[in-house]
Amino acid sequence: MTPTVDFVLDAPDLPVRPVPLVTIRGTGEPVAVDLPVGATLFEAGARVSAGIDTACVGKGTCGLCRVKIVAGAEHLTPYSDEERKHLGNVYHLTRVRLACRSKLSGGDVTIEVVRRRK
Numbered sequence: 001m002t003p004t005v006d007f008v009l010d011a012p013d014l015p016v017r018p019v020p021l022v023t024i025r026g027t028g029e030p031v032a033v034d035l036p037v038g039a040t041l042f043e044a045g046a047r048v049s050a051g052i053d054t055a056c057v058g059k060g061t062c063g064l065c066r067v068k069i070v071a072g073a074e075h076l077t078p079y080s081d082e083e084r085k086h087l088g089n090v091y092h093l094t095r096v097r098l099a100c101r102s103k104l105s106g107g108d109v110t111i112e113v114v115r116r117r118k
């Protein structure tokens with residue numbers, strides 16, 4: 001008889017690091033892109049060519065990269081003074097933020113691109 005060894009693989013509970021998923025609603029079908037924590041919504045839009053307006057290309061100076069937060073606002077960095085300068089104190093009404101100043105802090109987010117230029 002061949003000896004056998006029974007063992008149980010006792011893997012420790014590994015921490016689960018969520019990879020944020022950003023869903024972008026535009027004129028066509030919604031597009032989803034996953035990005036690391038710390039990436040901006042502007043980077044998410046650029047990844048899928050979502051057509052987020054810009055003149056400063058993510059430097060926070062032009063105020064054009066407006067996106068409406070549809071869901072997951074709690075998974076973004078807080079509304080910043082730079083955003084307040086361009087958008088005012090009406091975020092609680094509009095849910096509009098600057099994509100380049102909004103960083104993912106973990107968890108999924110859904111946005112709509114706000115077009116200013118016609």
Ligand code: FES
Binds near residue numbers: 053054056065099100
């Ligand atoms: S891209 Fe110019 S302010 Fe965000």
